[in-house]
Amino acid sequence: MRRDIFQAIADPTRRAIIALIALHAMTPNAIAEHFATTRQAVSKHLKILTECELVKPEQRGREIYYQLEIDKMKEIDKWLEQFRQIWESRFEQLDQLLASIKKK
Amino acid sequence: MNPNVQFDFIADKQKNTLTIRREFLAERALVWRCYTESELLDRWFAPAPLSTKTKSMDFREGGHWHYAMVEPNGTEYWGLMDYIKIEPVNYYTALDAFSNAAGEINQDLPRAEWLVTFTDKNENALVETVVTYKSLSDLETVIQMGMEQGMISTLEKLDELLLSLVSGDM
Numbered sequence: 001m002r003r004d005i006f007q008a009i010a011d012p013t014r015r016a017i018i019a020l021i022a023l024h025a026m027t028p029n030a031i032a033e034h035f036a037t038t039r040q041a042v043s044k045h046l047k048i049l050t051e052c053e054l055v056k057p058e059q060r061g062r063e064i065y066y067q068l069e070i071d072k073m074k075e076i077d078k079w080l081e082q083f084r085q086i087w088e089s090r091f092e093q094l095d096q097l098l099a100s101i102k103k104k
Numbered sequence: 105m106n107p108n109v110q111f112d113f114i115a116d117k118q119k120n121t122l123t124i125r126r127e128f129l130a131e132r133a134l135v136w137r138c139y140t141e142s143e144l145l146d147r148w149f150a151p152a153p154l155s156t157k158t159k160s161m162d163f164r165e166g167g168h169w170h171y172a173m174v175e176p177n178g179t180e181y182w183g184l185m186d187y188i189k190i191e192p193v194n195y196y197t198a199l200d201a202f203s204n205a206a207g208e209i210n211q212d213l214p215r216a217e218w219l220v221t222f223t224d225k226n227e228n229a230l231v232e233t234v235v236t237y238k239s240l241s242d243l244e245t246v247i248q249m250g251m252e253q254g255m256i257s258t259l260e261k262l263d264e265l266l267l268s269l270v271s272g273d274m
Contacts, residue, residue: 083246
């Protein structure tokens with residue numbers, strides 16, 4: 001199932017998980033220690049983040065480590081950057097318009 | 105872009121808002137007119153290379169602006185802006201929507217609330233636009249629409265175009 005990346009980061013716990021594993025990959029147990037919720041709840045969040053391809057599980061020996069997919073996070077900023085460019089374009093046109101009105 | 109004028113673009117992913125602040129080298133009353141008179145809006149609102157076409161404009165509380173952004177090949181994308189509250193030269197609030205040529209709102213696409221505030225910044229005008237979406241996925245949908253409509257991919261050419269316009273002007 002393809003999940004919505006924005007839905008994934010809309011949840012505060014998932015945002016906190018992202019911030020936590022941004023520094024280095026962690027096991028679900030190590031992640032769960034940082035939250036008041038149950039280990040199961042953390043697992044559920046990790047499942048959603050994995051389905052969005054925001055995090056990637058990696059088997060190391062008997063443990064699974066979750067790491068952040070930096071490129072996917074950058075995608076969000078890319079979207080916003082493109083939106084920014086639309087506004088910039090608009091405003092540059094408005095600059096031209098204002099300049100031409102003032103000249104008259 | 106003129107490096108001497110203020111331009112802030114702040115996305116708050118927790119509040120689902122975009123805050124856009126821009127300074128213009130003109131007095132506030134003139135900038136207000138460019139935002140609220142359709143003949144002037146038609147000359148800047150759609151990002152290049154698209155152009156703006158107004159079907160109807162009734163700038164008053166409860167009124168609306170029904171317009172299209174038109175591609176160079178003639179393809180039209182219709183929009184509707186419902187005006188909610190207006191305090192001339194200071195601010196207005198509105199609710200945007202995607203629509204068709206008949207002005208019927210597309211219910212499948214997200215609407216966003218606009219708060220547009222005009223203030224003086226020395227002899228210039230500062231316009232702050234706060235666009236509030238219901239959710240971040242709404243914002244994603246709107247940006248994807250922009251991509252599909254070719255509004256974004258063609259923007260690389262814009263800098264070039266603007267440079268030629270500016271140098272031609274002088």
